[in-house]
Amino acid sequence: MIDWYASNTTLIQNCMIAILLALSVQVVMRIGVLSLAGIGFYGLSEYLTANLVIRDVVPAEVAILASLVVCGIGAFVLSLFLGRVRGLYLAMVTLAFVLILNVVAINGGKWTGGANGLFGVPFAVTTAHIVVVCLIGILVVWATERGAIGRACEALRTDELLATSMGIEVRKYHRANLVLSGLLGGAAGGLNVLNLGAVGPFDAGFGLAVTTLTMVIVGGRRSWLGAVIGAVLITWLPTVLSFLEGEMRNIASGALVIVMATLVPDGLLGLLTSQIRRLRAAVRRPSGRSTTKEVDDDTQLVSADR
Amino acid sequence: MEQQLLNALVLASIYVLFSLGMTLAWGVLGILNLAHGAILVGSAYSVYLIGDDRQMPLGVVLALGLLVGGGCSLLLEIGVFRIIRNSTGDEEEKELRVAIASLGASSILVAIVAKGTANAPFAVPTSFTTHVYDVFGLRISDLQILIIVAGMGISLGLSRWLKLSRTGRAIRAVAADPETASLMGINERRLAAGTMFAAGAMAGLAGVFLVVYLGGADPQSGASLLTTAFAIIVAGGVGSIGGTVLGALTLALVETLILTYTSGSWAPAAAFVLIILVIVIRPQGLFSSSRTKVDRA
Numbered sequence: 001m002i003d004w005y006a007s008n009t010t011l012i013q014n015c016m017i018a019i020l021l022a023l024s025v026q027v028v029m030r031i032g033v034l035s036l037a038g039i040g041f042y043g044l045s046e047y048l049t050a051n052l053v054i055r056d057v058v059p060a061e062v063a064i065l066a067s068l069v070v071c072g073i074g075a076f077v078l079s080l081f082l083g084r085v086r087g088l089y090l091a092m093v094t095l096a097f098v099l100i101l102n103v104v105a106i107n108g109g110k111w112t113g114g115a116n117g118l119f120g121v122p123f124a125v126t127t128a129h130i131v132v133v134c135l136i137g138i139l140v141v142w143a144t145e146r147g148a149i150g151r152a153c154e155a156l157r158t159d160e161l162l163a164t165s166m167g168i169e170v171r172k173y174h175r176a177n178l179v180l181s182g183l184l185g186g187a188a189g190g191l192n193v194l195n196l197g198a199v200g201p202f203d204a205g206f207g208l209a210v211t212t213l214t215m216v217i218v219g220g221r222r223s224w225l226g227a228v229i230g231a232v233l234i235t236w237l238p239t240v241l242s243f244l245e246g247e248m249r250n251i252a253s254g255a256l257v258i259v260m261a262t263l264v265p266d267g268l269l270g271l272l273t274s275q276i277r278r279l280r281a282a283v284r285r286p287s288g289r290s291t292t293k294e295v296d297d298d299t300q301l302v303s304a305d306r
Numbered sequence: 307m308e309q310q311l312l313n314a315l316v317l318a319s320i321y322v323l324f325s326l327g328m329t330l331a332w333g334v335l336g337i338l339n340l341a342h343g344a345i346l347v348g349s350a351y352s353v354y355l356i357g358d359d360r361q362m363p364l365g366v367v368l369a370l371g372l373l374v375g376g377g378c379s380l381l382l383e384i385g386v387f388r389i390i391r392n393s394t395g396d397e398e399e400k401e402l403r404v405a406i407a408s409l410g411a412s413s414i415l416v417a418i419v420a421k422g423t424a425n426a427p428f429a430v431p432t433s434f435t436t437h438v439y440d441v442f443g444l445r446i447s448d449l450q451i452l453i454i455v456a457g458m459g460i461s462l463g464l465s466r467w468l469k470l471s472r473t474g475r476a477i478r479a480v481a482a483d484p485e486t487a488s489l490m491g492i493n494e495r496r497l498a499a500g501t502m503f504a505a506g507a508m509a510g511l512a513g514v515f516l517v518v519y520l521g522g523a524d525p526q527s528g529a530s531l532l533t534t535a536f537a538i539i540v541a542g543g544v545g546s547i548g549g550t551v552l553g554a555l556t557l558a559l560v561e562t563l564i565l566t567y568t569s570g571s572w573a574p575a576a577a578f579v580l581i582i583l584v585i586v587i588r589p590q591g592l593f594s595s596s597r598t599k600v601d602r603a
Contacts (some may be wrong), residue, residue, distance in 0.1 A: 100575055206529050246421070258411055
């Protein structure tokens with residue numbers, strides 16, 4: 001176990017950061033919004049944290065917290081602008097936001113290091129830090145997926161108009177989820193730059209957006225668990241399938257996205273839950289002749305379920 | 307200055323060819339094909355492969371690009387988009403899944419080209435050599451004239467055809483209300499396939515023009531073209547052909563000016579800023595009075 005841990009530390013760290021990033025996309029998708037702004041805040045936080053730490057302004061922990069505050073405020077401001085924007089328009093506006101940050105990063109002079117990016121950032125985080133932040137992220141998303149808040153999100157995803165008529169404040173939920181997305185992306189970015197020690201202008205660009213989206217689509221967009229499954233799978237799979245080299249990997253993941261979007265829209269998690277449900281139903285209604293004994297068992301099973 | 311305006315006009319014509327297909331697919335069928343940029347690069351690359359150092363005449367090269375582009379797009383429509391359209395009734399869900407699936411298709415196409423070229427720029431082999439004419443001090447090549455004529459001619463022809471022909475009317479009917487259109491005996495499936503083929507064909511044509519004009523293309527250039535086209539489409543109003551032409555002219559002009567007068571690489575930002583400005587401030591597009599799905603020409 002310890003051997004396995006030691007030889008896979010980097011992979012574990014990358015997985016945890018990928019989970020945070022995937023959550024930042026999933027958390028808006030649960031209200032039916034495709035926003036890639038989380039990727040932009042990931043990049044923003046990378047550069048911000050790197051600058052604060054390299055220039056010795058504040059210690060690493062404070063730098064990450066400061067970046068988080070900036071990302072939170074930034075996401076809030078963005079959400080004000082996005083007011084009534086929905087659907088593909090919102091997706092493309094947020095993509096434009098990500099790509100603008102790329103252009104700014106290239107032209108940012110000494111603050112961004114231009115095309116070379118910034119390097120020599122002190123390695124200030126340990127695996128334990130990353131795990132803790134990742135767990136906090138999961139906890140927050142999990143907690144807001146349950147109870148009244150979770151049901152409101154579910155209603156918004158299914159039908160915004162209907163949700164409004166039921167008294168759900170659409171704006172409030174939109175803002176809250178976009179801000180949460182920004183915070184999750186920001187946390188992932190801050191951790192990543194302190195973990196890798198370098199950041200380049202295209203790190204948080206079109207490619208990362210596609211990869212993150214792939215994670216959420218493959219894992220399942222309805223729940224935090226889907227994002228976690230997808231992030232772990234997409235980060236881990238290439239090391240298992242090492243025969244897929246370079247571009248072959250992109251071809252495989254592209255094909256996977258097409259298959260999922262076409263045939264399995266709710267991702268692996270959706271597939272799993274529907275299978276479990278079907279299995280349970282099969283147990284409840286055993287085929288063939290049914291005796292009173294079996295019916296008794298059946299009712300017992302149902303009540304035990306509840 | 308005049309020379310810059312001419313360059314902007316040529317760039318705008320290529321943008322128009324590329325954006326027309328995207329705006330048509332989105333306006334008529336609700337398909338935002340994010341693989342459109344990859345289709346452009348992919349068809350230019352296929353022509354490069356088919357050409358195999360044989361110097362083919364420009365007409366053949368253009369026809370090949372057109373066919374490959376249309377074929378790719380048609381394949382996506384039949385193999386992916388149609389299945390998604392049939393599997394759900396929810397419009398938003400449909401659009402979202404189509405966009406995501408096309409993103410996957412885009413990565414596949416780009417990866418194939420990147421693998422084939424080892425991520426280096428490639429050219430289209432053609433026996434065509436440009437002649438430069440001097441018109442009142444303005445240097446203009448026959449290729450530039452051809453691109454402008456093709457871009458503006460096709461958009462004019464398309465808008466006339468949509469307005470006047472029987473099929474054009476059917477397409478506009480599908481855009482307005484697919485269900486009623488199918489009740490009126492319009493075969494939506496065939497129309498969708500035709501629209502997607504035409505869209506891809508125009509992207510293929512734009513791809514070959516672009517590569518011949520610039521002398522080479524980068525395998526990754528599809529993504530930036532995609533955002534450029536998106537900016538043009540939303541600025542012009544989705545489905546509007548006239549708006550697309552105006553949007554392309556505006557953006558090409560702004561980009562050319564930025565390239566001429568600034569030293570940094572800020573030109574790509576023009577498209578992104580345009581997207582945000584238009585969608586946040588004037589979501590119906592800059593040039594349309596109301597939100598139209600179909601061009602009123």
